[in-house]
Amino acid sequence: METPQERHPEESRPYARRAFLGATALGLTSLFWGKSVWSAFTSAARPLENALPASLVPSGWRIYTVASTMPTFDSTTWRLQIAGLVDRPQTLTIADLRSLPRAEQVSTFHCVTGWSVENVHWAGVRFRDLLAAAGPQASGTVLEFVSAEAPYVDTLMLRQAELHDAMLAYEMDGEPLRREHGAPVRVVIPEMYGYKNVKWVERIVVTDQVSPGYWEQRGYDVDAWVGKSNGL
Amino acid sequence: MTSTPGSASRMASSPVATEPVVFTSEPRYIHRFSRTERTLHWVHAAAFFVLLGSGLVLYVPRLSELVGRRPFVKDVHFDTGLAWMLALALIVVLGDRRGLRRTLRELDGFDRDDRLWLRRIPRPQGRFNAGQKLNAALTASFALLFAVSGVLLWYGERNSSFRFASTILLHDGLMYVSLVLLAGHLYLALIYPSTRHALRGMTTGSVRRDWAREHHSKWVDEQKSPRE
DSSP states (O other): OOOOOOOOGGGOBOHHHHHHHHHHHHHHHHHHHHHHHHHHHHHHTHHHHHHSOGGGSOOOOOOOOSSSSOOOOOTTTOOEEEEESBSSOEEEOHHHHHHSOOEEEEEEEEOTTSOEEEEEEEEEEOHHHHHHTTOBOTTOOEEEEEESSTTOEEEEEHHHHTSTTOEEEEEETTEEOOGGGTTTOEEEOTTBOGGGSOSSEEEEEEESSOOOOTTGGGTOOSSOBTTSSTTO | OOOOTTHHHHHHHSOOOOOOOOOOOOOSEEEOSOHHHHHHHHHHHHHHHHHHHHHHHHHOHHHHHHHOOHHHHHHHHHHHHHHHHHHHHHHHHHSOHHHHHHHHHHHHOBOHHHHHHHTTOOOOOOSSOHHHHHHHHHHHHHHHHHHHHHHHHHHHTTOGGGOOTTHHHHHHHHHHHHHHHHHHHHIIIIIOTTTTTHHHHHHTSEEEHHHHHHHOHHHHHHHHSOOO
């Protein structure tokens, strides 16, 4: 049986306060070191990740949409339009796209909100090959990508779209682009944040001026270079 | 098998052990959580589940695709977060603040018994055991960090000078750690036989005195002795 407590106030230590302050300090400072520590950890854990079945490893993707429903497409009726300042406007089917020179690459996808997915395998068409038949006019220096997910639009300068690793992708990680990743085709430009990588592209308009895209109308930078824009 | 035939029936027919008769005027139940404490707990719990559900829809690709309506789900998540913070603040302001201050002091201090208890040495505990004290401290810290990182995610979308590359990692990481804490909490409150009676304290406010004496004997003793 316990004898009545002898009270030693000095014996009581404020551990809960310390746990609270410690965890809070750790969390708040992680705003500045979190991502670098996390990427060091994930690259150290890569052998483990490769050993595990793929279904157990989180893909790292998050699916961002701005409309209330995600576009669906019907491969028999779907067409990609190429219009604007071109000599010969085009209407392409999936088969037309796939008959163009195929490009493949492995690159990292960076979202402006802080997450990244490494080693994404893309297959698709380089913009130079895509636009060859349409023939952009000399004044056409900007590509505007119109998404089936209205009202999402964004632009790239033609010279940005012609970077060596930019493409209009129709395959991801060895299979046709999945619906949540922009089926059937999306823009891939790894040097820029994800919001420039327009999903569900259904129209490409060649123009002579940059008009702000969906997020740019909401304050994001027009040139979304990874690590050099949007305050990052 | 060591049991002999008939042992079961013998056991069944043996007289039922009578409970020790306690001659006392003490009520059978003892009050553990005030109305303010219980309201805080349940508002926090309810908000956590709505935030978790809507957050997972925003976070897990399969769920995002299945549910769609991202702008709406985003609003639900954000508005619930706001309502949660506001509700907690209101309960503190309108509730029993003196009682809460006393509870805070109780949670903060770890005496010698608490420190031994943390090293898995059974020692008599107060109204909160050392594990509950730590859980409360971490829950409070995570609530604050969730709120800060959530507001940064929302405001950073509008003003890029409040955008940090690690905000989303913090918010997601908190979710994972909170789920671990929550799993332990739910196990002890709903499943583990010797502790789950505690749930009664959080729903009705009171717990059985004999249970309290077993788990929180120092607190029961304090209740008996006249306050200095």
